[in-house]
Amino acid sequence: MAGSGEGVVGKNKKKAKSNGTSTGSANGTAPAGTHDEAAGGDDAAAPRDEQRPTLQRRREKLQSRMRALEAAQQQVSRLEQDLDDTARTAREQESALAAATARVARLEQALLAVDRRRAELQSALEEVRSDVARARERAAAAERKYDGAVLAELVRREKAVDLALHTP
Known part of the structure; x- marks a missing residue:
């Protein structure tokens, strides 16, 4: 050929x-x-x-082709290394993404728990405020009754003193 x-x-x-x-x-x-x-x-x-001579030309051609082969093999090695590095980086990034996704899920659950707790606390706060309002009303009613009782007692004492002074 x-x-x-x-x-x-x-x-x-x-x-x-x-x-x-x-x-x-x-x-x-x-x-x-x-x-x-x-x-x-x-x-x-x-x-x-x-x-x-033909032998010299063929030797030079062989050497040139061997150098080209070696350069191509080195390029293949570099590309394989780059491919391995890229695959390793992709695995690391996938792992980091999975961890971040899991963390996001945990944070979302925590947010839901916080929202539930906030709703419970608001409900409890409304109940306590209602209890405070009822307690104020009862305290005011009790104070009015006490005031009436004190006045009735004062009137009775004064009446007794006044009757004792003015009775013959």
Whole structure:
């Protein structure tokens, strides 16, 4: 398979040489150890792809691909780590949310209990105020009766004194 592609590349390189242009590597950059003619490179000092041995070109391609593989594996590792971190963070946040939800439920129950207690206290307060009003009325009635009794006693004493003084 590499042989069939190599023939096409070889033909293109020959055309490029006859046109005076450089094809570079497959990714559009000049391979290591070569210079671009436009940059003022020396043809005699810089070996072309077709001048380098096939084994060297394949070694360089293998090394390049191995570096790319290693970089891709590192990126996979980073992404897996990020994914694990994200999953851990999500679990922690779900746990915190569950705790907060439970706390909200407890606080709502506490609010309901406080509302019930407030209603009980208001009812008790109304009863006590009613009892106080009745007690005031009874105390006022008792005071009126006492006042009447004191006046009756005073009148009786004064009457007895007056009769004793004026009786012959």
